[in-house]
Amino acid sequence: MKIVGVAACTVGIAHTYIAQEKLQNAGKKAGHDIAIETQGTIGTESELTEQQIAEADIVIIAADVKISGRERFDGKRIIEVPTEIAVKSPNKLVEKAVEVVNQQK
DSSP states (O other), rough: OEEEEEEEEEEHHHHHHHHHHHHHHHHTTTOOOEEEEEEETEESSOOOOHHHHHHHHHEEEEEEEEEEEEGGTTSSSSSOOOHHHHHOOOOHHHHHHHHHHHTOO
């Protein structure tokens, strides 16, 4: 399964990058292709490509603030959670993403 997402916390420093790392590790551990963009105080990093978004089965938005470029995900299945969920329960979040995709097949 292909997962893309965005991590963004209110300050745009610690939780943004922790959420990104935990989600990527959880996704890879579960055998998925995962890419997480960060949006923080220094701007957007690891920006998702149009191809990554087009090929994605689901989008995970782990954010405590409004993200920029959300319209890129129009028409995609989206799970939206606070960064705290991605930080504390990344494996469960990835499992939930798989459930959502499998329910809609």
